[in-house]
Amino acid sequence: MTTIFFILLTNWHQHLALTATEVVQRANDNMRGETSQSELIIRTVRPTWQREMTVKTWMKGEKYAIVLIKSPAKEKGVVFLKREKEVWNWVPALERSIKLPPSMMTQSWMGTDFTNDDLVKESSIVEDYIHSFAGDTTINGRECYTINMVPKPEAAIVWGKLTLNIDKKDFLELHTKFYDEDGELINIMNAYEIKTMGGRLIPTHIEMIPADKPNQKTVLIYSSVTYNEPIPDTFFTLQQMKKLN
Incomplete structure (x- = not known):
């Protein structure tokens, strides 16, 4: 009994000592791994129609990602x-690649x-934001940290503020609110x-709901994930992008 109590107390102290940035880092690492390859269904729901896409992704750290639409x-x-801070789009029908501007x-x-x-994670939730604890909450029976994230002054990023709820035990990001630069809730x-899945515990359904359009949402469903299989940097090139059909 004493041994079990000591282990629990040690784990409690380890979690207590974590900074908000470290909690966000653990949640980010848990979903990403060093590399990941995944098959996804993306279901867009509107009041009068639905649409599904199947997608395959390859990701390596925070610098490299490829998203291929299969249907x-x-x-x-x-x-x-x-690739690094650049984002490109290849459209087979046009047979051309387009560099997407930050806007x-x-x-x-x-x-x-x-x-x-x-989808492509141009910004980094770890490197581009300042993190701070904003209390605790419970989501679906899981105790969670509530963490506010505001962009660093030099970071060119999308959101003015994010509020994350991250599970204290398994470091799963379970609920997030996205605000614009004026503090208005957007998503x-x-x-x-x-x-x-892929040898680790992850949320396999992720839904995004516009704050001003409660009757619509997009649901991302993981069909399969493989973590930490080697992917060379040379895979993430404009030439490779054109060969993935």
Whole structure:
């Protein structure tokens, strides 16, 4: 009994000693891994219609990402590439690659409620923000940290403020509010259906809900994830982007 109590007390002290930045770092690392490859369904829900896309992604750290649309047929083969701080889009029908300017990061990604930045992660939730604890809460029976994030003065990023709720035990980001530069609530993100996938516990359903449009949302559903398989930096190039059809 004494040993069990000591272990619990040690874990409690470790969590107590974490800074807000360290909590965000752990949540970010948990979802990303050193590398990840995933198959996703992205379901856009509107009052009178729904649309589904299937997507494959490759990510390496925070510098590299590729998102390939596999269906529907109209968008099949469209690719988004993040390399360092540059974001590119390949459109097979036009046979051309387009560099996306920073101003487009706030725009809707493929007509969904996610922004371009949400999908390719041009900004870093660890490096580009100042983090502070704002209390505790409970979400779906899980005790969570509430953390406010405001952009660093030099960071060119999308949001004016974010409020994250991160599970204290497994460091899962379960609920996030996105605010613009004027402090107006824009989007609400919920994460649920927590399962072991790719050898780690993650939320497998993530929904984005516009604050002023409660009857619409976009749901991102993980079909499969593989973590920490080596991916060379040379995979994340304009040439490779064009070959992924």
